Amino acid sequence: MAFNIRRITIRFALLMALAAVVPLVAYGFISILSLQRGTRDSVIAGNKNVVTRAAEEVRRYIVTNANLLKALSADLQDTGLDQRQKDQILKNYVLEFREYREVTLFDQGGMPVVTSRVGRPRLVVPKETADSVTLDGIGMSPIRVDDDLLPTATFAIRLTRLTEPAGWLAGGINLEEMWHMVDRIRIGEHGFAMIVAPGGQLIAHGDPDKKALVARGDNMNAHPLVAAARGARDAVSAEYENKLGAAIRIPELGWTVIVEQPASEAFATLSVLQRQLVIAISLALLAMIGVGYLFGRTFINPIHVLQRGTHALAAGDLDTRVHIGSKDEFGELGDAFNTMAGRLGDLQENVKKQERQAMFGRVAAGLVHDLLHPIQNVGNNTRLLLRDDIDSDTRQDCGRIIDRELTTIRRFLDDLRNVVKPKPVERFPMDLNATVAEIVESMRPEGERHGIAVEGRYGAGTLNIEGDRFALGRVFRNLITNAIQATPPGGRVTIATGRSGDRVEVTVTDTGSGIAPERLSAIFDDFVTTKRRGLGLGLAISKRIVEQLDGTIAVTSEVDRGTQFTLTFPARGQQPAQAAAS
Numbered sequence: 001m002a003f004n005i006r007r008i009t010i011r012f013a014l015l016m017a018l019a020a021v022v023p024l025v026a027y028g029f030i031s032i033l034s035l036q037r038g039t040r041d042s043v044i045a046g047n048k049n050v051v052t053r054a055a056e057e058v059r060r061y062i063v064t065n066a067n068l069l070k071a072l073s074a075d076l077q078d079t080g081l082d083q084r085q086k087d088q089i090l091k092n093y094v095l096e097f098r099e100y101r102e103v104t105l106f107d108q109g110g111m112p113v114v115t116s117r118v119g120r121p122r123l124v125v126p127k128e129t130a131d132s133v134t135l136d137g138i139g140m141s142p143i144r145v146d147d148d149l150l151p152t153a154t155f156a157i158r159l160t161r162l163t164e165p166a167g168w169l170a171g172g173i174n175l176e177e178m179w180h181m182v183d184r185i186r187i188g189e190h191g192f193a194m195i196v197a198p199g200g201q202l203i204a205h206g207d208p209d210k211k212a213l214v215a216r217g218d219n220m221n222a223h224p225l226v227a228a229a230r231g232a233r234d235a236v237s238a239e240y241e242n243k244l245g246a247a248i249r250i251p252e253l254g255w256t257v258i259v260e261q262p263a264s265e266a267f268a269t270l271s272v273l274q275r276q277l278v279i280a281i282s283l284a285l286l287a288m289i290g291v292g293y294l295f296g297r298t299f300i301n302p303i304h305v306l307q308r309g310t311h312a313l314a315a316g317d318l319d320t321r322v323h324i325g326s327k328d329e330f331g332e333l334g335d336a337f338n339t340m341a342g343r344l345g346d347l348q349e350n351v352k353k354q355e356r357q358a359m360f361g362r363v364a365a366g367l368v369h370d371l372l373h374p375i376q377n378v379g380n381n382t383r384l385l386l387r388d389d390i391d392s393d394t395r396q397d398c399g400r401i402i403d404r405e406l407t408t409i410r411r412f413l414d415d416l417r418n419v420v421k422p423k424p425v426e427r428f429p430m431d432l433n434a435t436v437a438e439i440v441e442s443m444r445p446e447g448e449r450h451g452i453a454v455e456g457r458y459g460a461g462t463l464n465i466e467g468d469r470f471a472l473g474r475v476f477r478n479l480i481t482n483a484i485q486a487t488p489p490g491g492r493v494t495i496a497t498g499r500s501g502d503r504v505e506v507t508v509t510d511t512g513s514g515i516a517p518e519r520l521s522a523i524f525d526d527f528v529t530t531k532r533r534g535l536g537l538g539l540a541i542s543k544r545i546v547e548q549l550d551g552t553i554a555v556t557s558e559v560d561r562g563t564q565f566t567l568t569f570p571a572r573g574q575q576p577a578q579a580a581a582s
Contacts, residue, residue, distance in 0.1 A: 031277070032273075032274055032277065035270060035273060035274075036270060039267060039269065039270045040267070040270075043244065043266045043267065044237045044244070044246065046187075047187065047237060047244065047245070047246035047259055047261070047266075048234075048235035048236075048237055048246045048248075050185065050187060050193075050246070050259050051193070051235050051246045051247060051248050051257055051258065051259045052235050052248055054181075054182075054185045054193055054257050054259065055248045055249075055250050055257040057181060058178060058181065058182075058195065058250065058253075058255070058257060059250045059252060059253065061177065061178055061181065062135070062140070062178075062252075062253060063135060063252065065097075065099055065100075065155070065173055066135045066136070066138045066140065066155055067136075068097055068100070069100075069103070069138060069155045069157060069169065069171045070136070070137070070138055070157060072089075072090075072093055072103065072169065072171075073157045073159055073169045075089060076089065076105065076159065076169065077159045077160070077166060083113065083114055086105060086113070086114045087114040087115075087116075090103045090104075090105065090114055090115065090116035091116045093116065094116040098174075099173050099174050099175075099177065100116075100171050100172065100173055100174075101152070101172045101173070101174050102115065102116055102117045102121060102122060102123055102171070102172040103115070103116045103169070103170070103171045103172075104116070104117070104121040104123045104169075104170050104171075105159075105167060105168075105169055106125050106167050106168040106169075106170065107166075107167045108166065108167050110124070110125045110168070113167065122172070123154060123170045123171075123172050124170075125156060125168045125170060126139060126141040126154045126156050126170065133198070133252070133253050133254050135252055135253070137157060137158075138155055138156070138157045139155070139156045139157070140153055140154070140155055140156075140253075141153050141154040141155075141156075142197060142199070142201065143175060143197065143201075143203040145214065145215050145217075149215060150174060150175075150176050150179075151174075151175040151176065151178065151179060151203060151204065151214075152172060152173065152174055152175060153172075153173055153175055154170055154171065154172050154173070155170065155171045155173060156168055156169070156170040156171075157169050157170075178195075178204060179204050182194065182195060182204040182205070182206045183206045184206075185206055185259065186206070187259055187260075187261040187266075188261055188262075188265045188266070189265065190261065190262050190265055191259060191260060191261030191262070191265070191266075192205065192206035192207040192210070192259070192260065193205075193206045193257065193258065193259045194206065194207075194210075194220075194257075194258050194259075194260075195255050195256070195257055195258075196220045196223070196226055196255065196256040196258065197254070197255060198253075198254035198255065199219075200219040200220050200221035200226065201217050201218075201219060201220070202214050202217065202218045202219075202220050203255070223258070224238050224240045224245075225238055225240075225245050225246070225247035225256070225258050225260075226247070226256055226258075228247065229247040229248055229249045229256045229258075230249055230256065232248075232249070234248065235247065235248040236248070239263060242262060242263050242264065243260045243261065243262055243263055244260065244261050244262075244263045244266045244267075245258055245259065245260035245261070246258070246259050246260075247259075302324050302326060302330035302331075302333075302334070303330075305322050305323070305324055305334070306322055306324075306330075306333065306334065306337060308322075309321070309322040309337060309341075310337075313341055313344070318341060318344050318345035318348060319341075319345070320341055321338045321341060322334045322337050322338060374405035374406075374409050375405075375409070377401055377402075377405045378401075378402050378405045378406065381398035381399075381401045381402050382398075382402065384398050385398050385399070424548070425467075425468040425471045425545060425548045425549060426468050427466040427467060427468065427549070428466070428467070428468070428469065429464060429465075429466060429572060430464070430465060430466075430467050430469050430472075431462050431463065431464060432463040432464070432465055432467075432497055432504055432506065432569070433458045433459065433462065433463050433497055435467075435469055435472060435473065435476075436456060436458070436476060436495055436497055436506060437456055437458065438473075439473055439476040439477060439480065439495075440454060440455070440456035440480075440495055442477075443477065443480045443481070443484075446480075446481070446484060447480075447484050447493060450484055450487075450489060451489030451490060452484050452487050452489065452490075452491050452492065452493055453491075453492045453493070454480065454484070454493045454495075455492065455493070455494045455495070456494075456495050456496075457494060457495070457496040457497070458496075458497050459496075459497045459498035459499055459504075461499075463497055463498075463499060463504045463571070464504075464571065464572040465504050465549075465569040465570065465571065465572050466549070466569075466570070466572050467549050467569065468545070468549065471545045471548075471549075472545070472549070474541075474542075474545070475542040475545050475546060475567075476495070476506075476508070478538040478539070478541075478542050479508040479542065479565050480493060480495065480508060481538075482538065482539075483508055483509075483510035483512065483563070484510075486510060486512035486513055486514075486563065487510045487511055487512035487513075487562075488512065488513075491510065491511040491512060492510070492511050493508070493509070493510045493511075494507075494508075494509045494510075495507070495508050495509075496509070499571060500568065502570065502571050503568045503569060503570060503571055504568065504569050504570075504571045505566065505567070505568050506566075506567045506568075506569075507564055507565065507566050507567075508564070508565045508567075509562060509563070509564040509565075510562050510563055510564075511561075511562045512562055512563060513559070513560060514557045514558050514559040514560055514561055514562055514563055515555070515557040515559070515563055516559060517557075517559075520555060520557060523539055523555065524539050524540055524543040524553070525540060546567055546569075549569060550569070550570055551567055551568055551569040551570075552567070552568050553565065553566070553567050554566045
């Protein structure tokens, strides 16, 4: 009981705390949502702005270098320079623009004519591939990592003399500065940038720990932002794998620039504010709980007294009374409780008295109905036996009738005894088909006497169960007898057996008057019957026998159409032939 009052006191304290803190919690919840939305939008917008500016710097860097080669091509074609002059121009160009490692002029057949390199040129006329791009007439090869582990690419422009092809000008460019540019792009402490080629090859990464991925040329097509950026004109953003990223595509190059940052870092400020707000609300809630608990102990004591009295009353102690010393509403409630308890005691005594009278009258009526007819038959046939003018055949008939009625009386008395102390059933291997067939044959004359056909339908093979042959025989006889009594002349009672999975099933179906739906749920209770006579014990005892054998019994019925009882039992493996024969 001490636990109960403590629990009620805690609930009261929580109620007070909720009444005070709910507005604060609601305000805090709305504030958190607004803060989350605003912070998220701000961070995403910032990341998009960073990636847009980074993409513009990369684009400008590449286009600027491409335009340098384009300007050089203008100096070489249609100028009438000899080979030595062209060679000197290329060497001076490489010295002036450090990004270019080598510039080579090729003829129309792709053979080198002059080169800025001392010795044999390394460059060749680049072939178009899936990762190749074209910048205003200047072709750019895919980026690769050279022997010094630095990014390089080849620019190539076709030289023409009027409308006739005249050759190619190719320049090998060192893009190390682009790597440094990507390294300088940082978002917070752990946010980095990267560049992905049109085919998905990773060509630059700002994270020092990820440089090896660039050297291996890892494919980034599986990255969630790569596919999203290819189909978008502006910068896109997404949250993935605990990261917040933004990406944009450089249309001229087909490259995708990505910046990403750990989500925990991006929303660090939000997390701090949320934590502070949660701590403040928790402290306020604990304070209100403490105050409510102290105040609730004195306020809830009368409720505890009433609760204890209610429990005692519910347990059947109608002599329980409560004593509340206050003169307020709780005192009035205690007086009302005591008055109610007194009236409930009086009502209970009256109900018990009426129930005893009703039960005694019902049992007496059932005894009279069930015993009167067989006793009268015994008495009538006994008087016939005492007469001297009857022949031997009549005496034998009278004896058989007396035996039959005495058997009925004994069975009725056994039912009464089983209500108080059910007999235990014994389990033996048995063939359900054989048992049901015997019962059907023994009950068929009874059905014919009432003008009803009793039929049996048996499942294929041997249906073995663990059961009590005599107890189950009693169940089947009771169900068939009830079906015969409920079926008008000309009707039919069918007993069918079969197997359903790992269980054996028996159905008893009649074409009788059926059972009303509102009475189906109670037909297996003691002293419940749908007939005008009898104690209503047959189905109750049958249900107990079936359940003792780990079986089930169910009923379905339709008024004026008939009733079906379904019994199922666990199937047993095929028993030996000798046991089956016995």
